[in-house]
Amino acid sequence: MNDIGTILETKIALREALKAYNGDVNNPKIKAKIEQLSQLNPIEKPTHSSLLESQNWLLISAPSFPQEQKLSNGKYAYTLGRLTFNMFQPTNLKLVIDSVRQPVVLLGEKEKRSHDIVVEFSIIDELFPPLKGIVRNLAVCYPVDDKNLQVEFTGGILAPQKGENLSTWKDIFVQTKASKKGLKEQLMSVFLKLMFGLTPPQGMNTETGEISFTMKRSPKGRLEVLFLDEELRITKGEKGTVLVCERLG
DSSP: OOOHHHHHHHHHHHHHHHHHTTTOTTSHHHHHHHHHHHHTOSOSSGGGOGGGSSEEEEEOSOOOOSSOEEOTTSOEEEEHHHHTTTOSSOTTOEEEEEEEEEEEOBOSSTTOEEOOEEEEEEEOOTTSOOOEEEEEEEEEEEESSSSEEEEEEEEEEEEEOTTSOHHHHHHHHOOOSOSOOOHHHHHHHHHHHHHHOEEOOOOOOTTTOOEEEEESSOOEEEEEEEEEOSSEEEEEETTOOEEEEEEOO
């Protein structure tokens, strides 16, 4: 039986290290605490645990999207394209991530759960007004064994946060068909349609400001649950990406 006191001390040390080193999971001190917790995992079969269900998780390690720019305040900046697989325009719009959440609910089909990734962002591009928005990458997951989840992405939604100026939002995020794509973008667009059954954004919902895309044949990936208890969840993706999340509420 695992030592509850050791787990508590290690979790405290991990949180302190995450704060001290801006959530960088590649930092040796953070890696050591994650490795220690993975050896102390109190849940024998975490992918089947009810602790994964009907919860809202907040990412407390650094975001894992590609080509980030670390700012002096410890936050991370990206372009809209890098955050959304180049699905939404303007792809070069500069954003800063304010938070990354993951609401998890049981979907009623055996052990299939939602695996959406909800990113709240602020525009920091000098060419555009400083609006706030949300990118929701839609996904589902289900156990493949006691420690690994299969994750399938099904689409995405771009929307303004509550209280934002909808008229200004429409001016920025109108998905114009007039913009010409380069040869590389055209080839990638064809590949995505053939490979994943991609349906790109067809326009904006004028009442809500939402823009969405769908994928009929979902890209898949595996996610290993390294640690899980009532307040903390640590996972590792196929490419080695480690995410540390804490339970909200």
